[in-house]
Amino acid sequence: MEEIRVLSPTAILGYGFPEESFRAGLERRPDVIAVDAGSTDPGPYYLGAGVSFTDRTAVYRDLSHMLKAGRDLSIPVIIGSAGGSGAEPHLQWNLDIILEIAQKEGLSFRLAVIHGEIGHKTVLQAFDAGEISELPPGAPLSKDDIINSAHIVGQMGVEPFINALEKGADVILAGRSYDPAIFAAVPIMRGFDPGLALHMGKILECAAIAAVPGSGSDCMMGYLGKDHFLLEPLNPARKCTVTSVAAHTLYEKSNPYLLPGPGSIIDLTAARFEQYNENMVKVSGSRLSPSPFYSIKLEGARAIGYRTFSIAGARDPVFIEKVDEIVRGVEARVRDNFREIPVEKYRLLFHVYGKNGVMGPLEPEKRISSHELGIVIEAVAETQELANTVCSFARSTMLHYGYPGRISTAGNLAFLYSPSDLKAGPVFRFSVYHLIRVADPCALFPVEIMEIGEGRG
Amino acid sequence: MKVKLTDIAGVIRSKNAGPYELTLDIIFKEQEWYRKIKNSSAINRPLISRIYNIPAGDILDIIEFDPAGAIKITVKRPLISGDIGETDVYGAQQHAPLLGLELEIDEL
Numbered sequence: 384m385e386e387i388r389v390l391s392p393t394a395i396l397g398y399g400f401p402e403e404s405f406r407a408g409l410e411r412r413p414d415v416i417a418v419d420a421g422s423t424d425p426g427p428y429y430l431g432a433g434v435s436f437t438d439r440t441a442v443y444r445d446l447s448h449m450l451k452a453g454r455d456l457s458i459p460v461i462i463g464s465a466g467g468s469g470a471e472p473h474l475q476w477n478l479d480i481i482l483e484i485a486q487k488e489g490l491s492f493r494l495a496v497i498h499g500e501i502g503h504k505t506v507l508q509a510f511d512a513g514e515i516s517e518l519p520p521g522a523p524l525s526k527d528d529i530i531n532s533a534h535i536v537g538q539m540g541v542e543p544f545i546n547a548l549e550k551g552a553d554v555i556l557a558g559r560s561y562d563p564a565i566f567a568a569v570p571i572m573r574g575f576d577p578g579l580a581l582h583m584g585k586i587l588e589c590a591a592i593a594a595v596p597g598s599g600s601d602c603m604m605g606y607l608g609k610d611h612f613l614l615e616p617l618n619p620a621r622k623c624t625v626t627s628v629a630a631h632t633l634y635e636k637s638n639p640y641l642l643p644g645p646g647s648i649i650d651l652t653a654a655r656f657e658q659y660n661e662n663m664v665k666v667s668g669s670r671l672s673p674s675p676f677y678s679i680k681l682e683g684a685r686a687i688g689y690r691t692f693s694i695a696g697a698r699d700p701v702f703i704e705k706v707d708e709i710v711r712g713v714e715a716r717v718r719d720n721f722r723e724i725p726v727e728k729y730r731l732l733f734h735v736y737g738k739n740g741v742m743g744p745l746e747p748e749k750r751i752s753s754h755e756l757g758i759v760i761e762a763v764a765e766t767q768e769l770a771n772t773v774c775s776f777a778r779s780t781m782l783h784y785g786y787p788g789r790i791s792t793a794g795n796l797a798f799l800y801s802p803s804d805l806k807a808g809p810v811f812r813f814s815v816y817h818l819i820r821v822a823d824p825c826a827l828f829p830v831e832i833m834e835i836g837e838g839r840g
Numbered sequence: 841m842k843v844k845l846t847d848i849a850g851v852i853r854s855k856n857a858g859p860y861e862l863t864l865d866i867i868f869k870e871q872e873w874y875r876k877i878k879n880s881s882a883i884n885r886p887l888i889s890r891i892y893n894i895p896a897g898d899i900l901d902i903i904e905f906d907p908a909g910a911i912k913i914t915v916k917r918p919l920i921s922g923d924i925g926e927t928d929v930y931g932a933q934q935h936a937p938l939l940g941l942e943l944e945i946d947e948l
Binding site: 423424425426427428518520521625626629630632633634635636637638639640651654655656687688730732734740741742743744745747763810811812813816 | 851857860863893905910921
């Protein structure tokens with residue numbers, strides 16, 4: 384085969400795509416439809432709590448188009464980082480959607496489910512064997528963080544996907560995946576250059592974000608040849624330009640020349656980006672250099688308490704001028720009122736929008752020049768009850784706080800809602816973001832084969 | 841000569857690069873401006889340290905990327921993405937200090 388075509392419908396499964404773009408992609412006879420369903424960007428909550436950051440109805444809609452097209456063209460459909468974070472509950476959530484679509488649309492196919500959750504025991508054994516290393520600037524891993532993580536996942540490389548394809552999978556639903564691997568597995572299995580395949584995958588995983596105007600909810604096609612690949616946005620309103628594609632290579636990476644992944648590093652020091660025609664870009668020279676060890680990136684999140692918060696505004700110029708002093712005064716009042724509660728049992732925070740609510744310690748502008756402020760009063764505590772107590776008390780104290788020079792003696796805050804205090808439930812933090820060394824790239828990722836529908840074959 | 845960064849860059853943005861790192865991209869409108877800024881080393885560690893008020897040791901890398909005509913600065917996040925007290929989960933709004941920059945460059 385001289386060329387292989389990979390269709391990427393959307394940047395994240397559930398972010399959507401225009402049907403016209405998708406149809407244009409199918410008319411170009413793709414060899415595989417692949418989609419990335421996840422990211423750590425939305426923060427630790429989704430991994431820890433086992434819920435998706437994308438919406439079920441939106442994921443159903445995207446997958447319905449993709450699964451039908453896959454059966455019509457008899458080509459594989461591959462979904463990586465199921466349910467956003469790719470742990471077991473996310474995978475089951477996405478599996479349930481696939482089963483519902485198959486039943487409703489009368490589809491039959493062989494489904495491979497690749498699990499991506501890594502058991503605590505496996506991680507602990509690797510920890511004791513010295514097979515886990517940190518990713519600076521992250522700190523070394525601790526046993527406490529392993530044991531207390533709600534979920535730990537590993538970013539699988541191309542090998543588990545190839546394993547599933549060799550078992551005859553028509554559809555692959557995979558747990559947490561190294562994004563480019565989702566797109567590169569079929570090309571690599573069919574003998575295409577892995578450096579080019581993974582670099583193409585790195586761009587396709589964000590679909591039309593690499594075009595101008597960029598979009599996370601539109602389709603992109605990748606054409607991989609022997610010594611280069613081409614990128615084509617499938618909406619005539621978009622173009623790939625050398626700058627848009629090269630600039631995308633920078634996106635969310637600390638070093639755009641060397642992109643480390645499972646078992647290897649994509650080396651772009653000799654990569655060339657050329658305008659192929661009006662809306663397509665040609666890329667060549669991307670290489671793969673093997674890593675000294677095959678390592679999988681682990682991600683974990685642990686519960687650290689419960690959150691309650693309150694949103695309020697301030698419009699009084701004297702209050703605005705004295706806001707730092709008022710915040711300190713309210714904090715002191717809360718600490719004093721609940722002096723029998725050890726301080727390590729709760730955190731009380733004031734986010735002052737209009738001052739440094741967005742940048743916190745990185746904010747260089749010290750002056751407040753706004754005529755109004757937005758204030759989020761936040762409490763995080765060991766229990767939801769304690770978080771409620773602290774937030775409620777801080778809220779009422781700030782509302783009636785008597786600061787020097789006060790004119791508006793009826794109340795200091797404009798509350799946005801009733802109830803003013805909102806319970807946000809459990810709070811998680813990233814507890815694991817480390818590398819685990821493995822001998823077999825497939826060992827952590829068991830494949831389960833399921834025959835879906837009737838009369839298959 | 842002095843130039844405003846916003847006059848010569850088409851893209852100035854910030855984003856997470858994993859939960860520990862914040863990465864700032866400056867993509868220049870023209871290769872010529874990119875080359876001038878690169879040659880004059882006008883974007884450097886002391887400058888980033890000063891405008892973000894962070895120790896030089898927290899600046900992990902400043903990389904010039906010729907294919908995109910871009911300079912990339914990666915810094916250690918003050919707090920891990922989504923941690924208690926952290927204020928920008930995606931890291932998408934930490935670019936503003938770059939917008940006011942005026943750079944002194946040699947005329948080449």
